[in-house]
Amino acid sequence: MTPLDDSKAAAIGVVGGGQLARMLAQAAAELGVPLHVQTPSASDPAAPLAAELVLADLSDAAATRRLAEDCAAISFENEWLDLEALAPLAAEGIRFIPSLEALQPLISKRSQRELQQRLQLPSPRWFPLDLALPLPQPVPAAAAAGPDAVTAASSDAPLPSGEAGGLGAVPIDPRAPRLPQGFSYPLMAKAARGGYDGKGTALLQGPEDLEELLERVDPATWIVEEFVAFEQELSVVACRDRHGRVLCYPVVQTHQHQQVCDWVLAPAAVPHAVQAYARNVASSLLTALDYVGVLSIEFFYGPAGLLINEIAPRTHNSGHYTIEAARTSQFAQQVRIVADLPIASPDMTVPGALMVNLLGFEQGNADYGPQRAALAQLPAAHVHWYDKTGSSLGRKLGHVTLLLKGASHEARATEAERRLAEVRTIWPLPAAQPDGLEDARRAPISA
Ligand code: ADP
Numbered sequence: 001m002t003p004l005d006d007s008k009a010a011a012i013g014v015v016g017g018g019q020l021a022r023m024l025a026q027a028a029a030e031l032g033v034p035l036h037v038q039t040p041s042a043s044d045p046a047a048p049l050a051a052e053l054v055l056a057d058l059s060d061a062a063a064t065r066r067l068a069e070d071c072a073a074i075s076f077e078n079e080w081l082d083l084e085a086l087a088p089l090a091a092e093g094i095r096f097i098p099s100l101e102a103l104q105p106l107i108s109k110r111s112q113r114e115l116q117q118r119l120q121l122p123s124p125r126w127f128p129l130d131l132a133l134p135l136p137q138p139v140p141a142a143a144a145a146g147p148d149a150v151t152a153a154s155s156d157a158p159l160p161s162g163e164a165g166g167l168g169a170v171p172i173d174p175r176a177p178r179l180p181q182g183f184s185y186p187l188m189a190k191a192a193r194g195g196y197d198g199k200g201t202a203l204l205q206g207p208e209d210l211e212e213l214l215e216r217v218d219p220a221t222w223i224v225e226e227f228v229a230f231e232q233e234l235s236v237v238a239c240r241d242r243h244g245r246v247l248c249y250p251v252v253q254t255h256q257h258q259q260v261c262d263w264v265l266a267p268a269a270v271p272h273a274v275q276a277y278a279r280n281v282a283s284s285l286l287t288a289l290d291y292v293g294v295l296s297i298e299f300f301y302g303p304a305g306l307l308i309n310e311i312a313p314r315t316h317n318s319g320h321y322t323i324e325a326a327r328t329s330q331f332a333q334q335v336r337i338v339a340d341l342p343i344a345s346p347d348m349t350v351p352g353a354l355m356v357n358l359l360g361f362e363q364g365n366a367d368y369g370p371q372r373a374a375l376a377q378l379p380a381a382h383v384h385w386y387d388k389t390g391s392s393l394g395r396k397l398g399h400v401t402l403l404l405k406g407a408s409h410e411a412r413a414t415e416a417e418r419r420l421a422e423v424r425t426i427w428p429l430p431a432a433q434p435d436g437l438e439d440a441r442r443a444p445i446s447a
Contacts, residue, residue: 009031009032009033009034009339010033010071010072010339011033011034011035011036011051011052011070011071011072012028012033012034012035012036012071012072012073012074012075012335012338012339013035013036013037013038013064013067013068013070013071013073013074013075014035014036014037014038014046014074014075014076014077015038015058015064015067015074015075015076015077016037016038016039016046016058016076016077016078017037017038017039017040017041017044017045017046017047017050017077018039018044018045018046018077018078018386019045019046019386019388019396020077020078020314020315020331021037021039021044021045021046021077022045022046022049022386022387023315023320023323023329023331023384024046024077024315024331024334024335025037025046025049025050026049026331027329027331027332027334027335028335028339029049030332031332031335031336031339031341033335033339034051034052035049035050035051035335036050036051036052036053036054036067036070036071037049037050037052037053037054038054038056038058038060038063038064038067039053039054039055039056039058040055040056040057040058041055042055043389045386045387045388048387052070054066054067058078058080059082059085061082061085061086061088061089064086064089064094065089065092065094068089068094072095072338072339072340073095073096073097073338073339073340074094074095074096074097074338075096075097075098075293075314075334075338076096076103076313076314077314078196078314079103079106079107079312079313079314080107080193080194081100081103081107083100083103083104083107086100087100097292097293097337097338098289098291098292098293098295098313099290099291099292101290102289102290102291102292102313103313105289106289106311106313107193107313108192108193109190109191109192109193109195109223109310110128110192110223111192112310112311113126113223113225116308119284119285119288121281121284121285121308122281122305122306122307122308123307123308124225124226124228124300124307124309125182125183125225125226126223126224126225126226127180127183127223127224128219128220128222128223128224129189129213129214129217129219129220129221129222129223129224130219130220131180132177132178132179132180132210132214132219132224133177133214133219134175134176134177134178135175176207176211177207177210177211177214179210183224183226185204185205185206185207185209185227186203186204186205186227187203187204187210187224187225187226187227188201188202188203188204188224188225188226188227188228189201189202189203189204189210189213189222189223189224189225190202190222190223190224190225191217191221191222192221192222192223193221197259197260197261197394197396198256198258198259198260201259203227204224228300228302228304228307228309229302229303229304230300230301230302230304230307231301231302231303232253232268232270232300232301232302233253233254233255233256233298233299233300233301233309234251234252234253234254234268234270234274234278234298234299234300234301234306235251235252235254235264235296235297235298235299235316235318235319236248236249236250236251236252236278236279236281236282236296236297236299237249237294237295237296237315237316237318237319237322237330237346238279238282238283238286238294238295238296238297239286239293239294239295239330239333239334239337239343239346240286240287240291240292240293240295240337241292241336241337241342241343242292242337242340244287245343246282246283246286246287247333247343247345247346248278248279248282248283248346249266249319249322249326249330249346250266250267250268250275250346250348251267251268251270251274251275251278251279252264252265252266252267252268252318252319252321253265253266253268253269253270254298254317254318257359257394257429257430258394258430258432260357260359260394260396261317261318261357261396262356262357262359262429263354263355263356263357263420264317264318264320264321264354264355265352265353265354265412265413265416266321266325266348266352266353266354266355267348267352269409269410269412269413270301274301274306277306278297278299278306281297281306281308282295282297285297285311291313292337293313293314293334293337293338294314294315294316294319294330294333294334294337295311295312295313295314296311296312296314296315296316296318296319297310297311297312298310298311298312298318314334315330315331315334316330317357317396317399320355320384320399320401321353321354321355321401322346323382323384323401324350324353324382324401324403325348325349325350325352325353325401325403326345326346326347326348326349327344327345327346327347327348327349328343328344328345328346332344333346350403350404350405351404351405351406351407351412352403352404352405352406352412352415352416353401353402353403353404354401354402354404354416354419354420355399355400355401355402356399356400356401356402356420356423356427357396357398357399358371358375358383358385358396358397358398358399358400358427359393359394359395359396359397359429359430360391360392360393360394360395360396360397360430361391361393361427361428361429361430361431362391362393363391363392363393364390364391365390365391366391368391368397368427371426371427372385372398374426375400375423375426375427378400378402378419378422378423378426380402380403380405381400381401381402382400382401382402382403383398383399383400384398384399384400384401385397385398386398393430393431394430400423400427402416402419402423404416404419
Protein backbone atom coordinates (compact mmCIF):
# COMPACT_ATOMS: atom_id res chain seq x y z
CA MET A 1 0.00 0.00 0.00
CA THR A 2 1.25 3.45 -0.85
CA PRO A 3 1.27 5.81 2.11
CA LEU A 4 -0.58 9.09 1.62
CA ASP A 5 1.91 11.57 0.33
CA ASP A 6 1.44 15.34 0.41
CA SER A 7 3.42 15.94 -2.76
CA LYS A 8 1.51 13.50 -4.96
CA ALA A 9 -2.05 12.25 -4.50
CA ALA A 10 -2.15 8.57 -3.65
CA ALA A 11 -3.86 6.38 -6.20
CA ILE A 12 -7.21 4.80 -5.47
CA GLY A 13 -8.66 1.67 -7.04
CA VAL A 14 -12.04 0.55 -8.29
CA VAL A 15 -13.19 -2.98 -8.97
CA GLY A 16 -15.34 -2.68 -12.10
CA GLY A 17 -14.89 -0.96 -15.45
CA GLY A 18 -18.37 0.03 -16.62
CA GLN A 19 -19.89 3.49 -17.03
CA LEU A 20 -19.91 4.24 -13.30
CA ALA A 21 -16.16 3.56 -13.09
CA ARG A 22 -15.67 5.62 -16.25
CA MET A 23 -17.38 8.68 -14.73
CA LEU A 24 -15.45 8.04 -11.51
CA ALA A 25 -12.23 8.12 -13.54
CA GLN A 26 -13.26 11.42 -15.15
CA ALA A 27 -13.93 12.92 -11.69
CA ALA A 28 -10.65 11.51 -10.34
CA ALA A 29 -8.72 13.06 -13.24
CA GLU A 30 -10.25 16.47 -12.46
CA LEU A 31 -9.20 16.11 -8.84
CA GLY A 32 -5.71 14.94 -9.77
CA VAL A 33 -6.23 11.55 -8.13
CA PRO A 34 -4.90 8.58 -10.15
CA LEU A 35 -7.58 5.90 -10.49
CA HIS A 36 -6.61 2.27 -11.05
CA VAL A 37 -9.25 -0.07 -12.49
CA GLN A 38 -9.81 -3.83 -12.30
CA THR A 39 -11.97 -4.98 -15.20
CA PRO A 40 -12.00 -8.01 -17.54
CA SER A 41 -11.57 -6.26 -20.86
CA ALA A 42 -9.46 -3.39 -22.17
CA SER A 43 -12.50 -2.29 -24.18
CA ASP A 44 -14.67 -1.74 -21.08
CA PRO A 45 -15.88 1.87 -20.69
CA ALA A 46 -13.49 2.84 -17.86
CA ALA A 47 -10.40 1.09 -19.23
CA PRO A 48 -9.07 3.88 -21.49
CA LEU A 49 -9.34 6.41 -18.66
CA ALA A 50 -7.62 4.32 -16.00
CA ALA A 51 -4.20 5.41 -14.72
CA GLU A 52 -3.43 1.69 -14.33
CA LEU A 53 -5.40 -1.32 -15.49
CA VAL A 54 -5.63 -4.76 -13.88
CA LEU A 55 -7.23 -6.94 -16.55
CA ALA A 56 -9.09 -9.59 -14.58
CA ASP A 57 -12.51 -10.81 -13.72
CA LEU A 58 -14.26 -8.74 -11.05
CA SER A 59 -14.50 -11.75 -8.75
CA ASP A 60 -10.75 -12.44 -8.97
CA ALA A 61 -9.61 -11.59 -5.43
CA ALA A 62 -5.95 -12.21 -6.27
CA ALA A 63 -6.26 -9.50 -8.92
CA THR A 64 -7.87 -7.18 -6.37
CA ARG A 65 -4.83 -7.78 -4.15
CA ARG A 66 -2.63 -6.70 -7.08
CA LEU A 67 -4.85 -3.67 -7.67
CA ALA A 68 -4.42 -2.67 -4.02
CA GLU A 69 -0.62 -2.86 -4.15
CA ASP A 70 -0.38 0.68 -5.49
CA CYS A 71 -3.61 2.09 -4.08
CA ALA A 72 -4.43 3.77 -0.77
CA ALA A 73 -7.99 2.38 -0.82
CA ILE A 74 -10.30 0.35 -3.03
CA SER A 75 -13.97 0.82 -3.83
CA PHE A 76 -16.46 -1.11 -5.92
CA GLU A 77 -18.56 -0.33 -8.95
CA ASN A 78 -21.28 -2.79 -8.08
CA GLU A 79 -22.49 -4.84 -5.17
CA TRP A 80 -22.20 -8.34 -6.65
CA LEU A 81 -19.32 -9.14 -4.40
CA ASP A 82 -17.83 -12.29 -2.96
CA LEU A 83 -17.20 -10.94 0.52
CA GLU A 84 -15.70 -14.21 1.72
CA ALA A 85 -13.02 -14.05 -0.94
CA LEU A 86 -12.29 -10.42 -0.06
CA ALA A 87 -12.19 -10.87 3.73
CA PRO A 88 -8.55 -12.11 3.82
CA LEU A 89 -7.51 -9.00 1.88
CA ALA A 90 -9.19 -6.76 4.44
CA ALA A 91 -7.45 -8.77 7.18
CA GLU A 92 -4.11 -8.06 5.46
CA GLY A 93 -4.81 -4.34 5.81
CA ILE A 94 -6.24 -3.51 2.39
CA ARG A 95 -8.67 -0.67 2.93
CA PHE A 96 -12.07 -1.10 1.27
CA ILE A 97 -14.40 1.87 1.08
CA PRO A 98 -17.18 1.14 1.95
CA SER A 99 -15.94 -1.53 4.37
CA LEU A 100 -16.89 -5.16 3.77
CA GLU A 101 -18.85 -5.09 7.05
CA ALA A 102 -20.96 -2.16 5.88
CA LEU A 103 -21.54 -3.85 2.51
CA GLN A 104 -22.51 -7.22 3.99
CA PRO A 105 -26.26 -6.51 4.46
CA LEU A 106 -26.48 -4.67 1.13
CA ILE A 107 -25.23 -7.28 -1.32
CA SER A 108 -28.53 -9.12 -1.61
CA LYS A 109 -32.13 -7.94 -1.89
CA ARG A 110 -33.06 -10.38 0.85
CA SER A 111 -30.48 -9.14 3.35
CA GLN A 112 -31.47 -5.57 2.43
CA ARG A 113 -35.08 -6.32 3.36
CA GLU A 114 -33.93 -7.99 6.61
CA LEU A 115 -31.82 -4.93 7.42
CA GLN A 116 -34.74 -2.59 6.74
CA GLN A 117 -36.87 -4.65 9.13
CA ARG A 118 -34.16 -4.54 11.82
CA LEU A 119 -33.81 -0.77 11.48
CA GLN A 120 -37.59 -0.29 11.10
CA LEU A 121 -37.11 1.54 7.81
CA PRO A 122 -40.24 1.78 5.63
CA SER A 123 -40.32 -0.99 3.01
CA PRO A 124 -42.83 -3.22 1.19
CA ARG A 125 -43.95 -6.42 2.92
CA TRP A 126 -42.11 -9.44 1.58
CA PHE A 127 -41.44 -13.13 2.12
CA PRO A 128 -38.74 -15.57 1.00
CA LEU A 129 -39.93 -17.50 -2.07
CA ASP A 130 -39.29 -20.86 -0.39
CA LEU A 131 -42.12 -20.05 2.01
CA ALA A 132 -44.45 -20.57 -0.96
CA LEU A 133 -43.26 -24.11 -1.67
CA PRO A 134 -45.91 -26.81 -1.58
CA LEU A 135 -46.17 -28.66 1.71
CA PRO A 136 -43.96 -31.77 1.85
CA GLN A 137 -45.97 -34.72 0.52
CA PRO A 138 -47.09 -37.29 3.10
CA VAL A 139 -45.61 -40.82 2.94
CA PRO A 140 -47.59 -43.11 0.58
CA ALA A 141 -49.55 -44.90 3.35
CA ALA A 142 -50.74 -41.65 4.80
CA ALA A 143 -51.37 -40.31 1.34
CA ALA A 144 -53.75 -43.20 0.62
CA ALA A 145 -55.86 -42.20 3.58
CA GLY A 146 -55.31 -38.47 3.27
CA PRO A 147 -57.73 -36.00 1.76
CA ASP A 148 -57.00 -34.05 -1.36
CA ALA A 149 -57.40 -30.78 0.41
CA VAL A 150 -56.40 -30.18 4.02
CA THR A 151 -56.19 -27.14 6.13
CA ALA A 152 -52.80 -25.91 7.17
CA ALA A 153 -53.88 -26.23 10.79
CA SER A 154 -54.72 -29.91 10.38
CA SER A 155 -51.63 -30.84 8.38
CA ASP A 156 -48.79 -32.72 10.09
CA ALA A 157 -46.30 -30.95 7.87
CA PRO A 158 -44.23 -28.25 9.54
CA LEU A 159 -45.70 -24.84 8.94
CA PRO A 160 -43.48 -22.29 7.34
CA SER A 161 -42.15 -19.91 9.91
CA GLY A 162 -40.20 -16.71 9.86
CA GLU A 163 -40.62 -13.00 10.13
CA ALA A 164 -42.52 -12.68 6.88
CA GLY A 165 -45.55 -14.45 8.36
CA GLY A 166 -47.19 -17.90 8.55
CA LEU A 167 -50.10 -19.52 6.76
CA GLY A 168 -53.75 -18.76 7.17
CA ALA A 169 -55.97 -21.70 8.23
CA VAL A 170 -57.79 -21.79 4.91
CA PRO A 171 -58.32 -24.97 2.88
CA ILE A 172 -55.29 -25.54 0.70
CA ASP A 173 -54.06 -28.16 -1.69
CA PRO A 174 -50.81 -29.43 -0.16
CA ARG A 175 -49.37 -29.96 -3.63
CA ALA A 176 -49.92 -26.39 -4.73
CA PRO A 177 -47.68 -23.46 -3.95
CA ARG A 178 -49.31 -21.05 -1.52
CA LEU A 179 -48.98 -17.51 -0.29
CA PRO A 180 -48.28 -16.57 3.32
CA GLN A 181 -51.18 -14.97 5.17
CA GLY A 182 -51.98 -11.43 4.17
CA PHE A 183 -50.43 -11.61 0.70
CA SER A 184 -52.42 -11.56 -2.53
CA TYR A 185 -51.71 -11.10 -6.24
CA PRO A 186 -50.22 -9.22 -7.99
CA LEU A 187 -46.81 -9.71 -6.40
CA MET A 188 -43.27 -8.88 -7.47
CA ALA A 189 -40.68 -11.67 -7.27
CA LYS A 190 -36.99 -10.79 -7.28
CA ALA A 191 -33.73 -12.68 -7.44
CA ALA A 192 -31.92 -11.92 -4.20
CA ARG A 193 -28.64 -11.40 -6.02
CA GLY A 194 -27.35 -10.38 -9.42
CA GLY A 195 -30.47 -8.65 -10.78
CA TYR A 196 -30.26 -5.27 -12.51
CA ASP A 197 -32.46 -3.21 -14.80
CA GLY A 198 -35.35 -5.54 -14.12
CA LYS A 199 -33.38 -8.66 -15.08
CA GLY A 200 -34.11 -10.95 -12.16
CA THR A 201 -37.63 -9.69 -11.44
CA ALA A 202 -40.93 -11.39 -12.25
CA LEU A 203 -44.45 -10.04 -11.95
CA LEU A 204 -46.73 -12.70 -10.45
CA GLN A 205 -50.31 -12.10 -11.56
CA GLY A 206 -51.70 -15.34 -10.20
CA PRO A 207 -50.92 -18.87 -8.93
CA GLU A 208 -49.85 -20.04 -12.43
CA ASP A 209 -47.05 -17.45 -12.46
CA LEU A 210 -45.94 -18.55 -9.00
CA GLU A 211 -45.87 -22.22 -10.08
CA GLU A 212 -43.96 -21.34 -13.22
CA LEU A 213 -41.40 -19.35 -11.20
CA LEU A 214 -40.95 -22.16 -8.68
CA GLU A 215 -40.22 -24.52 -11.56
CA ARG A 216 -37.54 -22.35 -13.09
CA VAL A 217 -35.61 -20.83 -10.15
CA ASP A 218 -34.07 -21.97 -6.89
CA PRO A 219 -36.63 -20.64 -4.38
CA ALA A 220 -33.94 -20.21 -1.72
CA THR A 221 -32.44 -17.44 -3.83
CA TRP A 222 -35.57 -15.37 -4.52
CA ILE A 223 -37.87 -13.13 -2.50
CA VAL A 224 -41.45 -12.02 -3.16
CA GLU A 225 -42.80 -8.56 -2.37
CA GLU A 226 -46.20 -6.97 -2.31
CA PHE A 227 -46.83 -5.05 -5.53
CA VAL A 228 -46.69 -1.39 -4.56
CA ALA A 229 -49.23 0.92 -6.20
CA PHE A 230 -46.85 3.84 -6.33
CA GLU A 231 -47.45 7.17 -8.03
CA GLN A 232 -43.80 8.07 -8.46
CA GLU A 233 -40.41 6.50 -7.99
CA LEU A 234 -37.96 8.64 -6.10
CA SER A 235 -34.29 8.33 -5.28
CA VAL A 236 -31.84 9.98 -2.96
CA VAL A 237 -28.05 9.86 -3.29
CA ALA A 238 -26.22 10.41 -0.02
CA CYS A 239 -22.67 10.12 1.21
CA ARG A 240 -20.82 9.73 4.48
CA ASP A 241 -17.14 10.36 5.06
CA ARG A 242 -14.69 8.60 7.37
CA HIS A 243 -15.48 11.09 10.13
CA GLY A 244 -19.21 10.36 10.13
CA ARG A 245 -20.32 13.48 8.28
CA VAL A 246 -23.39 12.86 6.09
CA LEU A 247 -24.50 14.91 3.07
CA CYS A 248 -27.55 14.25 0.88
CA TYR A 249 -28.32 15.33 -2.67
CA PRO A 250 -31.90 16.45 -3.36
CA VAL A 251 -34.55 13.76 -3.74
CA VAL A 252 -35.17 13.16 -7.46
CA GLN A 253 -37.97 11.54 -9.47
CA THR A 254 -36.99 8.54 -11.59
CA HIS A 255 -38.98 6.97 -14.39
CA GLN A 256 -38.42 3.46 -15.71
CA HIS A 257 -39.18 2.07 -19.16
CA GLN A 258 -39.35 -1.71 -19.25
CA GLN A 259 -37.87 -1.60 -15.72
CA VAL A 260 -34.79 0.30 -16.93
CA CYS A 261 -34.28 3.88 -15.75
CA ASP A 262 -35.48 6.13 -18.59
CA TRP A 263 -35.24 9.64 -17.14
CA VAL A 264 -34.55 11.44 -13.86
CA LEU A 265 -35.93 14.83 -12.84
CA ALA A 266 -34.03 16.80 -10.20
CA PRO A 267 -35.30 17.90 -7.78
CA ALA A 268 -38.50 15.84 -7.44
CA ALA A 269 -41.71 17.83 -7.04
CA VAL A 270 -42.53 16.42 -3.63
CA PRO A 271 -43.45 18.18 -0.40
CA HIS A 272 -40.63 19.34 1.81
CA ALA A 273 -41.61 16.70 4.42
CA VAL A 274 -40.97 13.93 1.87
CA GLN A 275 -37.53 15.36 1.06
CA ALA A 276 -36.76 15.53 4.77
CA TYR A 277 -38.04 12.00 5.45
CA ALA A 278 -35.96 10.50 2.63
CA ARG A 279 -32.84 12.28 3.89
CA ASN A 280 -33.60 11.05 7.38
CA VAL A 281 -33.85 7.44 6.14
CA ALA A 282 -30.55 7.83 4.25
CA SER A 283 -28.74 9.32 7.18
CA SER A 284 -30.05 6.68 9.64
CA LEU A 285 -28.99 3.93 7.28
CA LEU A 286 -25.50 5.30 6.62
CA THR A 287 -24.88 5.87 10.30
CA ALA A 288 -26.30 2.53 11.46
CA LEU A 289 -24.01 0.70 9.02
CA ASP A 290 -21.01 2.95 9.71
CA TYR A 291 -21.02 3.21 5.93
CA VAL A 292 -18.32 5.32 4.26
CA GLY A 293 -18.84 6.37 0.63
CA VAL A 294 -21.68 7.27 -1.73
CA LEU A 295 -24.93 5.28 -1.58
CA SER A 296 -28.34 5.66 -3.12
CA ILE A 297 -31.81 4.65 -1.99
CA GLU A 298 -34.66 4.13 -4.44
CA PHE A 299 -38.15 4.71 -3.07
CA PHE A 300 -41.73 4.12 -4.08
CA TYR A 301 -43.95 7.08 -3.27
CA GLY A 302 -47.73 6.91 -3.24
CA PRO A 303 -50.72 6.32 -0.99
CA ALA A 304 -48.59 4.19 1.36
CA GLY A 305 -46.12 7.06 1.74
CA LEU A 306 -42.44 6.44 1.12
CA LEU A 307 -41.26 2.82 0.91
CA ILE A 308 -37.72 1.70 0.13
CA ASN A 309 -37.40 -0.24 -3.12
CA GLU A 310 -33.69 -0.83 -3.18
CA ILE A 311 -30.39 0.37 -1.76
CA ALA A 312 -27.37 0.69 -4.08
CA PRO A 313 -24.10 0.93 -2.15
CA ARG A 314 -22.37 3.02 -4.82
CA THR A 315 -22.84 5.91 -7.22
CA HIS A 316 -26.14 5.60 -9.07
CA ASN A 317 -27.87 6.37 -12.35
CA SER A 318 -30.25 8.69 -10.49
CA GLY A 319 -27.25 10.88 -9.56
CA HIS A 320 -25.71 11.37 -13.02
CA TYR A 321 -27.31 14.82 -13.29
CA THR A 322 -24.99 15.99 -10.47
CA ILE A 323 -22.05 16.11 -12.94
CA GLU A 324 -23.39 19.33 -14.46
CA ALA A 325 -26.08 20.41 -12.00
CA ALA A 326 -24.46 20.19 -8.56
CA ARG A 327 -21.47 21.84 -6.93
CA THR A 328 -19.88 18.44 -6.40
CA SER A 329 -20.86 15.45 -8.52
CA GLN A 330 -21.62 12.10 -6.93
CA PHE A 331 -18.48 10.77 -8.64
CA ALA A 332 -16.26 13.56 -7.29
CA GLN A 333 -17.77 12.90 -3.86
CA GLN A 334 -16.87 9.21 -4.04
CA VAL A 335 -13.32 9.98 -5.20
CA ARG A 336 -12.95 12.51 -2.38
CA ILE A 337 -14.13 10.03 0.24
CA VAL A 338 -11.96 7.15 -1.01
CA ALA A 339 -8.94 9.47 -1.29
CA ASP A 340 -9.68 10.87 2.20
CA LEU A 341 -10.34 14.39 0.97
CA PRO A 342 -13.13 16.40 2.68
CA ILE A 343 -16.62 15.91 1.24
CA ALA A 344 -18.05 18.97 -0.45
CA SER A 345 -21.36 20.68 -1.11
CA PRO A 346 -24.05 18.60 -2.85
CA ASP A 347 -26.16 21.70 -3.57
CA MET A 348 -27.55 22.20 -7.04
CA THR A 349 -26.10 25.05 -9.08
CA VAL A 350 -29.18 25.37 -11.34
CA PRO A 351 -32.93 25.30 -10.57
CA GLY A 352 -33.33 21.82 -12.04
CA ALA A 353 -32.07 19.15 -14.39
CA LEU A 354 -33.50 16.38 -16.55
CA MET A 355 -31.26 13.38 -17.21
CA VAL A 356 -32.33 11.06 -20.00
CA ASN A 357 -30.66 7.68 -20.44
CA LEU A 358 -29.65 6.84 -24.00
CA LEU A 359 -30.92 3.27 -24.22
CA GLY A 360 -29.94 1.22 -27.26
CA PHE A 361 -32.77 1.14 -29.81
CA GLU A 362 -30.88 -0.91 -32.40
CA GLN A 363 -29.08 -4.22 -32.26
CA GLY A 364 -25.51 -4.59 -33.45
CA ASN A 365 -22.71 -2.12 -33.87
CA ALA A 366 -24.61 1.16 -34.26
CA ASP A 367 -22.53 4.02 -32.87
CA TYR A 368 -25.40 6.52 -33.13
CA GLY A 369 -23.06 9.28 -34.35
CA PRO A 370 -25.80 11.45 -35.95
CA GLN A 371 -28.07 11.15 -32.93
CA ARG A 372 -25.28 12.03 -30.51
CA ALA A 373 -24.32 15.07 -32.57
CA ALA A 374 -27.95 16.23 -32.73
CA LEU A 375 -28.39 15.84 -28.96
CA ALA A 376 -25.22 17.85 -28.34
CA GLN A 377 -26.77 20.73 -30.37
CA LEU A 378 -29.74 21.05 -28.00
CA PRO A 379 -29.51 24.07 -25.68
CA ALA A 380 -28.03 23.42 -22.22
CA ALA A 381 -27.53 19.74 -23.10
CA HIS A 382 -24.54 17.66 -21.97
CA VAL A 383 -24.07 14.32 -23.69
CA HIS A 384 -22.15 11.49 -22.04
CA TRP A 385 -21.27 8.50 -24.20
CA TYR A 386 -19.93 5.38 -22.50
CA ASP A 387 -18.05 3.91 -25.49
CA LYS A 388 -19.50 0.44 -25.02
CA THR A 389 -18.83 -2.17 -27.64
CA GLY A 390 -22.12 -3.09 -29.28
CA SER A 391 -25.68 -1.91 -28.93
CA SER A 392 -28.64 -3.97 -27.84
CA LEU A 393 -32.23 -3.01 -27.13
CA GLY A 394 -32.47 -1.19 -23.82
CA ARG A 395 -28.72 -1.22 -23.09
CA LYS A 396 -27.51 1.93 -21.33
CA LEU A 397 -25.11 3.43 -23.87
CA GLY A 398 -24.92 6.98 -22.56
CA HIS A 399 -27.02 9.76 -21.08
CA VAL A 400 -27.85 13.38 -21.73
CA THR A 401 -28.40 15.96 -19.01
CA LEU A 402 -30.51 19.03 -19.83
CA LEU A 403 -30.29 21.93 -17.41
CA LEU A 404 -33.67 23.46 -16.51
CA LYS A 405 -34.41 27.11 -15.82
CA GLY A 406 -37.95 27.06 -14.40
CA ALA A 407 -38.17 28.65 -10.97
CA SER A 408 -41.04 26.49 -9.67
CA HIS A 409 -41.80 22.78 -9.71
CA GLU A 410 -44.69 23.46 -12.11
CA ALA A 411 -42.54 25.46 -14.51
CA ARG A 412 -39.82 22.82 -14.47
CA ALA A 413 -42.31 19.98 -15.03
CA THR A 414 -43.58 21.72 -18.19
CA GLU A 415 -40.05 22.52 -19.30
CA ALA A 416 -38.92 18.93 -18.66
CA GLU A 417 -41.86 17.51 -20.70
CA ARG A 418 -40.84 19.76 -23.58
CA ARG A 419 -37.16 18.89 -23.32
CA LEU A 420 -37.95 15.17 -23.10
CA ALA A 421 -40.01 15.47 -26.29
CA GLU A 422 -37.01 17.15 -28.00
CA VAL A 423 -34.77 14.25 -26.96
CA ARG A 424 -37.35 11.71 -28.14
CA THR A 425 -37.42 13.15 -31.65
CA ILE A 426 -33.69 12.39 -31.85
CA TRP A 427 -33.43 9.36 -29.61
CA PRO A 428 -36.50 7.08 -29.53
CA LEU A 429 -37.22 4.63 -26.77
CA PRO A 430 -36.32 1.03 -27.59
CA ALA A 431 -39.24 -1.05 -28.89
CA ALA A 432 -41.48 -2.32 -26.11
CA GLN A 433 -40.84 -5.81 -24.91
CA PRO A 434 -44.13 -7.09 -23.52
CA ASP A 435 -43.73 -7.49 -19.77
CA GLY A 436 -47.11 -6.08 -18.89
CA LEU A 437 -45.56 -3.57 -16.51
CA GLU A 438 -45.06 -0.37 -18.42
CA ASP A 439 -48.68 0.58 -18.99
CA ALA A 440 -49.54 -0.13 -15.39
CA ARG A 441 -47.25 2.59 -14.16
CA ARG A 442 -46.52 5.20 -16.72
CA ALA A 443 -45.71 8.06 -14.37
CA PRO A 444 -45.98 11.57 -15.80
CA ILE A 445 -43.38 14.21 -15.01
CA SER A 446 -45.30 15.65 -12.15
CA ALA A 447 -45.25 19.04 -10.57
P1 ADP B 1 -33.46 -3.93 -10.50
O1 ADP B 1 -32.58 -4.13 -9.31
O2 ADP B 1 -33.34 -4.98 -11.54
O3 ADP B 1 -33.41 -2.51 -11.04
P2 ADP B 1 -35.84 -3.29 -9.01
O4 ADP B 1 -36.08 -4.06 -7.77
O5 ADP B 1 -35.35 -1.90 -8.83
O6 ADP B 1 -34.93 -4.14 -9.98
O7 ADP B 1 -37.16 -3.25 -9.87
C1 ADP B 1 -37.18 -2.64 -11.15
C2 ADP B 1 -38.47 -1.84 -11.28
O8 ADP B 1 -39.58 -2.71 -11.11
C3 ADP B 1 -38.65 -0.76 -10.24
O9 ADP B 1 -38.01 0.42 -10.59
C4 ADP B 1 -40.15 -0.62 -10.22
O10 ADP B 1 -40.58 0.15 -11.32
C5 ADP B 1 -40.61 -2.05 -10.40
N1 ADP B 1 -40.83 -2.70 -9.09
C6 ADP B 1 -39.89 -3.31 -8.32
N2 ADP B 1 -40.41 -3.77 -7.18
C7 ADP B 1 -41.72 -3.46 -7.21
C8 ADP B 1 -42.80 -3.65 -6.28
N3 ADP B 1 -42.62 -4.30 -5.12
N4 ADP B 1 -44.00 -3.16 -6.63
C9 ADP B 1 -44.21 -2.52 -7.82
N5 ADP B 1 -43.24 -2.31 -8.73
C10 ADP B 1 -42.00 -2.75 -8.43
